Structure formats: structure tokens, C-alpha cells
Amino acid sequence: MHIVVCIKQVPDSAHIRVHPVTNTIMRQGVPAIINPYDLFAIEAALRLKDRLGGHVTVMSMGPTQAEPALRKAISLGCDDAILVTDRVFAGADTLATSYVLASAIRTLGQERPVDLVFTGKQTIDGDTAQVGPGIARRLDMQLLTYVSRIVEVDPAKRSIVVERRAEGGVQVLQTALPALVTMLEGSNEVRFASTPDMFRAVRATVRHWDRNDAGIEDIKQVGLKGSPTIVSRVFGPTPRAEKARQVPFDPADPDSTAASLLEQLLADVPKVRKELEQRRSPS
Amino acid sequence: MTATPPAKPIKKRKIKLDEHLLAYRGVWVFIENERGHVHPVSWELMGQGRQLAEQLQVELCAVVMGAPGAELDALCESAFHYGADRCYRVASPVLRLYRNEPFTQALTGLVNAHKPEILLLGATALGRDLAGSVATTLKTGLTADCTELAIDPEDRCLLSTRPTFGGSLLCTIVTLNYRPQMATVRHRVMPMPEPQPERRGLIVDFDPGLVEDNVVTRLLEFLPDSQDNTPHLPYAEIVVSGGKGLGKAENFRLVWALADVLGAEVGATRAAIHAGWISADRQVGQTGKTVRPALYIAAGISGAIQHRVGMEASDCIIAINSDPNAPIFDFAHYGIVGDCVQVLPALTRAFARHLGKPVKEIA
Numbered sequence A: 001m002h003i004v005v006c007i008k009q010v011p012d013s014a015h016i017r018v019h020p021v022t023n024t025i026m027r028q029g030v031p032a033i034i035n036p037y038d039l040f041a042i043e044a045a046l047r048l049k050d051r052l053g054g055h056v057t058v059m060s061m062g063p064t065q066a067e068p069a070l071r072k073a074i075s076l077g078c079d080d081a082i083l084v085t086d087r088v089f090a091g092a093d094t095l096a097t098s099y100v101l102a103s104a105i106r107t108l109g110q111e112r113p114v115d116l117v118f119t120g121k122q123t124i125d126g127d128t129a130q131v132g133p134g135i136a137r138r139l140d141m142q143l144l145t146y147v148s149r150i151v152e153v154d155p156a157k158r159s160i161v162v163e164r165r166a167e168g169g170v171q172v173l174q175t176a177l178p179a180l181v182t183m184l185e186g187s188n189e190v191r192f193a194s195t196p197d198m199f200r201a202v203r204a205t206v207r208h209w210d211r212n213d214a215g216i217e218d219i220k221q222v223g224l225k226g227s228p229t230i231v232s233r234v235f236g237p238t239p240r241a242e243k244a245r246q247v248p249f250d251p252a253d254p255d256s257t258a259a260s261l262l263e264q265l266l267a268d269v270p271k272v273r274k275e276l277e278q279r280r281s282p283s
Numbered sequence B: 001m002t003a004t005p006p007a008k009p010i011k012k013r014k015i016k017l018d019e020h021l022l023a024y025r026g027v028w029v030f031i032e033n034e035r036g037h038v039h040p041v042s043w044e045l046m047g048q049g050r051q052l053a054e055q056l057q058v059e060l061c062a063v064v065m066g067a068p069g070a071e072l073d074a075l076c077e078s079a080f081h082y083g084a085d086r087c088y089r090v091a092s093p094v095l096r097l098y099r100n101e102p103f104t105q106a107l108t109g110l111v112n113a114h115k116p117e118i119l120l121l122g123a124t125a126l127g128r129d130l131a132g133s134v135a136t137t138l139k140t141g142l143t144a145d146c147t148e149l150a151i152d153p154e155d156r157c158l159l160s161t162r163p164t165f166g167g168s169l170l171c172t173i174v175t176l177n178y179r180p181q182m183a184t185v186r187h188r189v190m191p192m193p194e195p196q197p198e199r200r201g202l203i204v205d206f207d208p209g210l211v212e213d214n215v216v217t218r219l220l221e222f223l224p225d226s227q228d229n230t231p232h233l234p235y236a237e238i239v240v241s242g243g244k245g246l247g248k249a250e251n252f253r254l255v256w257a258l259a260d261v262l263g264a265e266v267g268a269t270r271a272a273i274h275a276g277w278i279s280a281d282r283q284v285g286q287t288g289k290t291v292r293p294a295l296y297i298a299a300g301i302s303g304a305i306q307h308r309v310g311m312e313a314s315d316c317i318i319a320i321n322s323d324p325n326a327p328i329f330d331f332a333h334y335g336i337v338g339d340c341v342q343v344l345p346a347l348t349r350a351f352a353r354h355l356g357k358p359v360k361e362i363a
């Protein structure tokens, strides 16, 4: 089995602060982490390897600064890491990103055929959930999104059975390898790095692939140029004409604040008055 | 090198469509239905699609896919009631239950045959799975989880607005030189239109040419959820939500107590959920549920854009926050600057008295 896990390095949203005046993100000092959803993808791949043997390659498209994320993945037990990095990739939207990753996976497949690709269900920064399906389509792999459990993989029969989260229930799906699986959060318990793997991660070579190494055939499909969507405007949300009407609060007498608010609601907001009317206990 | 947009606006775009893309006309909505049940987001999208179609002076078309039969035909009728001028009926036994491969083939085939300029889908598990595959196959742009859709009258472009990462900003995304322009929208973000039972339209059949034996993926079983704990949250008329400002898990019971008296549903911010104070199915916001109640009470919530987009359609928002400069006061209707641990019980007492309910002693 050769399993490829696609991951992305993202800023840790828990540490993001918004500049109070400009409304923009203050990126300085924000630690970079592996996209949390991708950890479930890594774990799913490693569990299959534990069970069936094989080789797990972790791959990311990103700037050279993303290398630590790949090393971290090695420390968790991945065998091999490839950073697909080239200045021409900059500014890619999801379509262009899936083109680059699909090309790189295809190229990697010439070294060692790929049976399964795992990704997280989405990233916490782009939040689109579009790259996984994009890669699958481009590689003509079977697509299994929002997978909550890998039920069975049979390398001999080249088949996989998974549980997939759908609206109102879970689909049990069977398909053929090669397949691309996007993993749901909480689908497994992500392991800690073992000491030997941590040492291995420090020494391991993270291969850097530029557009040639990745086997990019059409340079017009990568980066900003290859992206059909552009951001045409970035703006703050429109403040309402008037700010919130303040109901004065005195810590010594919270009840009169509550009473005054209730009075205003009943007087000024008919919809709320109606809702409350319906909830009155008959007395 | 990121899928997230750069922080600065980009210069005025120039649209130059290829010859063959000029023929793309009309607004389409994919009607998501499974096991005889239409996902309400599809009708919400029809309401929005109607407005876009009118601005563009084109037809609004519904795309209905499934196994042939009376159920599918009834769906077409419903689509007309919700505003469709035309309904593409894609009937095949292979499409009885959702699987990515045949649905992708059928929808891309239909797009290539009838060429819409806009294609909208619900941002559900199904919609996102399908939209991502279809957009890649068609090599066109797709914007996920839009909170606002509009048309630029100058160049007929679809302006898809969504929150940006982290910051309290929104960005508008356009698809330049590709058609159709695709977008997904989450449930409850757009209002539900009133159906008009007298409306009729034109049904156009499309044969997707699918053969079951060529479909690799098999659906072995469907395990329905035993219970969704929060099916009512998106439809609740009163919601009481708590955020990180509650300080600790125990204080969340103050939110429950107020909700109890009000007959309200309980919501939360992602920060409160990450803290482990409440279950994830109660998250309100961009990556949680969208609510549109008459009354939304936000306790200890800063008002980050990702939360805001999930609740700002509320008729009346009451914010309780100890920081007078918290962003939530910019869009709340009533504000109380104070400690929510003190304010919540006072509100519970006041509402209980008003509603004639017993006042349990809390906190």
C-alpha cells in the first residue's frame, strides 16, 4: 500500500488577533500549525499502515516555511515528505491548488503507485473543502468525502469500505482503489510522536519539488494565473446605522437593568412581543 | 501560496470571456433531495436565484436529479412554486441515491448541454462534495459558503461574498473568465421564499446516459441518525447563546436557565465549544448553524465575523459583554455592558416573572 496524505500549514486561529483599527489579521508571532483537520487524515493513513503495512508519503504545496509541518508529520510516523514549492504556485485558488497537487501525486505514482490519498475535510483558513474533490477528479480517483470511519481496506481485492457523514445519517460506501478520502474531525484519536520518530524527523530529508519535479505540464493552470476566482474586494462588515441601544447596568442592581430591557423590548419590538405572548403561562 | 485571499483589494477586473462562453445564460439552482426529502436550503437558494435572474433578465432554472417516477415529477412542480421558470429533470435509476461519480457526470453533462452562467448549490455535505467535483471537471471557479450573492450590473458578474480567515473582514470573490460561476450557500443564510402554488413552468428532460455497471462506488447501507440533538436550532424563534466570556463551564447553566424560561434553543460560539463547555452541534456561525430568530441573546460573545454571519439575520439581538468596545455592539440592537454572570440570572428572573413561570433560584 502506498498512501499519500495531503496537508496544509495554517496559522493557528487560536492565536490570531484582529487589529482593532484596520480590521486586518495581525500575523506577526502567530504560530503555524498543521491544519487540525489534516491530523485526522495523517492518523487514518498511519492506522492503515499499522494494519496492512506499506508506505505513507506526506505532501504539501506551500512556501519553504511550510517544511516544519512536514517534519511534524514524519515525527508522527509518516515515512517520507514532499514539499511542492515554487514561486509560480503563489496566489493559487482551490482549482489551481488541486492541479499542482494532482500533478505531484501523479509524478510520485511513477516512483511507487499510489493506492489511497487522504486529506482533511477542509482547512481552517480557506474553509472551502474543495481541494480534495478537485484532486480526485483530476486523478480520476474515486472520491469519498466527510469520512467518519474506514471500515475495511482490502489491498488484494483493491476495495475500500467507509462510513461517510451525509445529511441525516451515515452512508456505508464501497469503492475501488485508488481512492481519495477526506477525513472528518474526531474520526480517530491522533497519536503522539514516538521518540525514535522524533529523532528520525529531525534528520529526515524533506524533498522539495518545483514545477519540473512535480511534473507540471501546463504552467497556465498554476498560481494566480491558473485561478478562475479572484478576490475583487475586501471590506469590513457594514455597521448598522445606529449602534446598540445601551441599557445602563449597575452591578448592585442587575434586576432593574433586566426590567428596563424587557420593557423596551415589549414596547419597541413587536416580533419579540408576539413571541413572548405565545409563551405566557395561562394563569 | 494559499487558498486564502490576499488582504488587499485587487485592481478593477477585466472580464474577457472566450467565444464559446458567451452563450452561457441563466441562473440554475441544484435541488438537493434524498429519500423523498428536499433540503430546505435548495428552496432558499431559489428565492435568491429569482432575484439574480431578474437582475440579469434571464430564466431561473431548477435542476432536479433522481430516479424516474412520481416523486421526481412532484419535485419539478415544487420547484415551479418556488420560482423556477424551467426545470431540468434528470431521471435515471442510477441517481436514486447520492453518489459522487454519477451525480458529477450527470450535472457536468447537463451544464455542458444547456450552459448556465450561474450554478448554485447548498453548502451541505452533498452539495460541497458535488460542487467541488463539478467545478474541477468544468475547470471553473467555485466560492464556498457565501453569505451574500449579487450581480455587478456592469459586467453581469456574480459577486460572491464570504468571510475571510481570522480577521473581521468579508471578501467578494468573482470568477473571471470561466462559466458557469459556481457558489455554495449554507442553510438558513438566505430567507425562505413563499411558495406560489399557481406558478407553472417548463420541464426539460435530460438523459445523462448513465449505466449502473459503470459506476464503481456502491452504497451498501444508509444508517439514519438516531437523533440530531439540535434539529430545531436553525428554526428557533428565540436563541440564547453563550461565548468564551462566560468564563467557565459551570456558567453555561445560566444560559440554559434563561433558555428554559424563554422556551429557547441554546447556541454557542466556536470558542465555547473548543473550551468543551457545550456540544459542537450547538455552534452558531460560519462553520456551525445559521439562525434567524426573532430574538437572539448573546452572552459573553465578542461578535467575530464568523459568528456574526450565522446570526445577524435575527430580528432583535441583545448583547451582554463586559467590554464596551466589543464588536458585537456594532450590530446588536440592545447592549448591556456588564458581567454576563450577573446579567443572565437577572434576565431569567425578569422573563420568568413576565411569562408567569416559577422563578427557580439560580446562582
Ligand SMILES: Cc1cc2nc3c(=O)[nH]c(=O)nc-3n(C[C@H](O)[C@H](O)[C@H](O)COP(=O)(O)OP(=O)(O)OC[C@H]3O[C@@H](n4cnc5c(N)ncnc54)[C@H](O)[C@@H]3O)c2cc1C
Residues within 6 Å of the ligand: A013, A124, A125, A127, B165, B166, B242, B243, B244, B245, B246, B247, B268, B269, B270, B271, B272, B283, B284, B285, B286, B287, B288, B289, B299, B300, B301, B302, B303, B304, B305, B306, B307, B310, B320, B321, B322, B323, B326, B338, B339, B340, B341
Ligand atoms: C475558518 C473559521 C471559522 C469559524 N467559524 C466559527 C463559527 O462558526 N462560529 C463561531 O462562533 N466562531 C467561529 N470561528 C471563531 C471566531 O473567529 C471567534 O474566535 C469566536 O467566535 C469567538 O468566540 P467568543 O466570542 O465566544 O470568544 P472571544 O472572542 O474570546 O470573546 C469573548 C467575549 O466575552 C467578553 N467577556 C469576557 N468576560 C466577560 C464577562 N464576565 N461578561 C460578559 N462578557 C465577557 C469579552 O469582552 C469578549 O468580547 C471561526 C474561525 C475561523 C478562523
